[in-house]
Amino acid sequence: MWLKIIILVLFVGVLASLTSGLRFLLKDAGVPESKRTLYALGIRIVLASVMMLCVFYGFYSGILTSSAPWDSRL
16 A cells, blocks of 8 residues: 555656646746756656656565456456
8 A cells, every 4th residue: 555655646746847847947948047947857757767666566566456457367
């Protein structure tokens, strides 16, 4: 259960970083020295990578399972 909560929090963090990056991109359009959009992209990449590692760990350890109808392991 704790892994699902961590994945959900990381997903919300990715969405927040995506939103802030768009806001920085639109707000700092005329400022050539602004690196806030780049920092938001870096944070989003780190959060998405950690989230993917958590998902891979969940499937590898058996905490997360697939219930898709086309999954052959059902």
